Amino acid sequence: MADLPQYLQEQTEEEILNRMLEKVPSDIDKSEGSFIWDAQAPVAFMLSEAALWAQELLRRGFASTAASDNDQFRSAELDLRTAEHGITRREAVASSGSVLFTGKPGTKVPVGTFVATPADDVSGELSVEYVTTSAVVLDEFGTAEAAIRAVTAGKNGNVPARVIQVMNSSVSGISSVTNPEPTRSGADTESDQSLLERFYAKVRSQGTSGNKAQYIQWANEIAGVGGVEVVPLWKGPGTVALYLLDTDKRAASTEIVKAVQLHIDPTQDGQGEGLAPAGPVVTILPAEEVKIDISVKVQRTQERPSTLDEIRKLIGDGVQTYLQQIAFNRKDPLVRYTRIAAVLLDIPIIVDYSNLTINGNDAQQNIEIGSGQVAVLGTVSVSE
Incomplete structure (x- = not known):
């Protein structure tokens, strides 16, 4: 916040008491402990408290200072401020994915079957529970894949592959369950900083008459949306496509895509039944993921013991952060070889590297990411 207004400056208890x-009158004893001093000291204290309250009230009256940097805190004052412009905080989104059931052929797994990750008593990690959203019947090989959704909304529902192993519902004929792929698109209640960013986008870049800015604003009103790319004239005049990312900068889930479609253009017939104006037909799509596979030979430091698995994780984390930064960046739609090389050199336990290949190419070429595409981390292979 800018400097405090003059009427709120120099309002400490001591300064107020001195004034x-x-x-x-000078002929009256004003020393500490005198009757006058004792009578005015409590008043000075309360006035200084009132000044602090006024400063806090002023701070909470502006969006920029009402927003908290703490991801665990949600400012009620920011909600009130953004609501004046029709912007509300996005609710948490449940993670989704699929599980593979194995067992006796012909076994039916009903909708509403509960599965979960195992709890870890050592680390204190709690079990994460999911529920099936479709009924399946095991085929002649004794397997069937069913869609699932996390019971509790939030980012903790995003778990790696093959960690869902517990049947919380008893289904006769099922011997095991697992998730072949990670669960995705779970999101926590929108943070203050994200809400503030959307507020600024609304008031500083007005969307009108169905321009690009307005389509982006409409899509971002749906919980779980983490990125939007608008493609005008997608299939010719009168068509618009919106490609979506989730908050992890991966392709948005089917649930998020459906929610945005219903919000903007539910009928897709140009009648303007949603937020989109009459005329254009709007199609909502998940971004197309382009996997970035990395292979590298490294030389490890001798001062600090390290493992290849540790190095692999550090490389994966660094590259993933870089890819998230460039997601839907049409000003520079390239995955740059030099940036990935810089990630390697920024890892202290890597002394040097060689034979760096990206998607099997060792020619130090950049990879162009097209419209509607997003680069995501694939496999990371490390050797020495």
Whole structure:
């Protein structure tokens, strides 16, 4: 916040008390412990408290200072401020994915079957529970894949592959369950900083008459949306496509895509039944993921013991952060070889590297990411 207004400056208890004592005639004892001093000291304290309250009230009255940097805190004052412009905080989104059931052929797994990750008593990690959203019947090989959704909304529902192993519902004929792929698109209740960013986008870049800015604003009103790319004239005049990312900068889930479609253009017939104006037909699509596979030979430091698995994770984390930064960046739609090389050199336990290949190419070429596409981390292979 800018400097405090003058009427809120120099309002400490001591400064207020001194100003009050200055108004007392000089022939009256004003020393500490005197009757006048004792009578005015409590008043000075309460006035200083009131000044602090006024400063806090002023701080909470502006969106930029009402927003908290703490991801665990949600400012009620920011909600009130953004609501004045029709922007509400996005609710948490449940993670989704699929599980593979194995067992006796012909076994039916009903909708509403509960599965979960195992709890870890050592680390204190709690079990994460999911429920099937479709009924399946095991085929002649004794397997069937069913869609699932996390019971509790939030980012903790995003778990790696093959960690869902517990049947919380008893289904006769099922011997095991697992998730072949990670669960995705779970999101926590929108943070203050994200809400503030959307607020600024609304008030500083007005969307009108169905321009690009307005389509982006409409899509971002749906919980779980983490990125939007608008493609005008997608299939010719009168067509518009919106490609979506989730908050992890991966392709948005089917649930998020459906929610945005219903929000903007539910009928897709140009009648303007949603937020989109009459005329254009709007199609909502998940971004197309382009996997970035990395292979590298490294030389490890001798001062600090390290494992290849540790290095693999550090490389994966660094590259993933880089890819998230460039997601839907049409000003520079390239995955740059030099940036991935810089990630390697920024890892202290890597002394040097060689034979770096990206998607099997060792020619130090950049990879162009097309419209509607997003680069995501694939496999990371490390050797020495």
